[in-house]
Amino acid sequence: QAQLVESGGGLVQPGGSLRLSCVVSISNFNEYAMGWYRQAPGKRRELVARINKYGYRYYPDAEGRFDISRDYTNGTVYLQMNNLKPEDTAVYYCHAEDSGYWGQGTQVTVSS
Numbered sequence: 001q002a003q004l005v006e007s008g009g010g011l012v013q014p015g016g017s018l019r020l021s022c023v024v025s026i027s028n029f030n031e032y033a034m035g036w037y038r039q040a041p042g043k044r045r046e047l048v049a050r051i052n053k054y055g056y057r058y059y060p061d062a063e064g065r066f067d068i069s070r071d072y073t074n075g076t077v078y079l080q081m082n083n084l085k086p087e088d089t090a091v092y093y094c095h096a097e098d099s100g101y102w103g104q105g106t107q108v109t110v111s112s
Helices: none
Strands: 003-007 010-012 018-025 034-039 046-051 066-071 076-081 090-096 106-110
Touching: 003 090, 018 034, 018 090, 018 106, 034 066, 034 076, 046 066, 046 076
Parallel strands: 010 106
Antiparallel strands: 003 018, 018 076, 034 046, 034 090, 066 076, 090 106
């Protein structure tokens, strides 16, 4: 059994920043790659960023506005989001890769 709990979402103006957190309660957390995904209304869930167990980061979109990190000591994964745009509006989910475990999601809304 595992639990992933996201927080840090909210309403922000275009150009603003948010930092999402995901507290992960899972055995062998340090062995999992962790991902942040998002799903906008009417769209498929998509990968935003992934960090593997060694700390190697992957971003499907190379804009450079997002940064994923993890704290091995307290089992937390972060997503720093800068220069946010209205198209970043979505529910953001934390996922322990290669497991069936997802968080419940946190809403991010970018609007003036």
